[in-house]
Amino acid sequence: MARQPKILVLNGPNLNMLGQRQPEIYGRATLADIEAMCRTHGEALGFDIDFRQSNIEGELVTWIQQARGEHDGIAINAAAYTHTSVALLDALTLVDIPVIEVHLSNVFARDKFRHHSYISPVAAGVICGFGPNSYILALDALRSILGEA
Ligand code: DQA
Numbered sequence: 001m002a003r004q005p006k007i008l009v010l011n012g013p014n015l016n017m018l019g020q021r022q023p024e025i026y027g028r029a030t031l032a033d034i035e036a037m038c039r040t041h042g043e044a045l046g047f048d049i050d051f052r053q054s055n056i057e058g059e060l061v062t063w064i065q066q067a068r069g070e071h072d073g074i075a076i077n078a079a080a081y082t083h084t085s086v087a088l089l090d091a092l093t094l095v096d097i098p099v100i101e102v103h104l105s106n107v108f109a110r111d112k113f114r115h116h117s118y119i120s121p122v123a124a125g126v127i128c129g130f131g132p133n134s135y136i137l138a139l140d141a142l143r144s145i146l147g148e149a
Contacts, residue, residue: 004048005072005146007139009038010060011053012079018104026104029132041136045143057081057088064091073146075138077102082117089118098145100138103128 011031014021019030035051042049050071054060060081067074074097081088082101092099099122106129107114120126125141127134 004046005142006048006050006070007042007142008063008067008071008074009035009049009051009135010063010074010076010078011051012060012077012081013055013057015077015079016053016055025110027131034132034135037132038135038139041139045139047139047143057085061087061091064088064095067095067097071097073097073142074099075102075135075142076100076119077104077135078119082107082119083113085118089122092119092122098124098142100124100141101126101128102134102138104131104134105129 015031018026018034019028031053038051039049052063054063060078064074074092074095076092076099078085078088078101082103099119101117101119101123108128117126124145127137127141130137
């Protein structure tokens with residue numbers, strides 16, 4: 001049987017606090033709840049899900065570098081680093097696999113500084129504003145980009 005596509009789902013700073021963090025914006029689901037949703041949906045799509053979170057920019061950079069030759073696609077919620085990180089842009093530029101940018105909230109309906117993303121130019125697409133479902137939609141997008149199982 002052919003190897004299942006391996007998808008790296010990356011989460012940036014403060015997303016480990018989901019559930020407690022500004023629930024009026026981010027909802028009540030914890031990151032563990034979102035991971036469980038991704039695993040269930042990933043299984044249905046025939047994906048092997050590698051779900052990670054870090055508060056450390058360099059750790060995210062290292063994981064993106066290591067995705068070369070290891071993973072088939074990336075769904076990334078870079079959180080605040082979306083709006084600040086040239087390092088994440090450079091790392092994502094050098095991986096030659098499809099990248100989907102994900103946000104729980106509709107960043108365009110929020111502070112002006114959240115309207116700019118350093119990583120959108122290298123993303124195949126951006127999904128924001130659907131809460132935890134943004135992750136599910138990102139996995140669906142990767143499934144369609146990678147071709148049906
Ligand atoms: C976020 C939006 C970012 O602006 C913010 O810094 C986050 C979370 C989201 O998922 O809506 O930490 O990426």
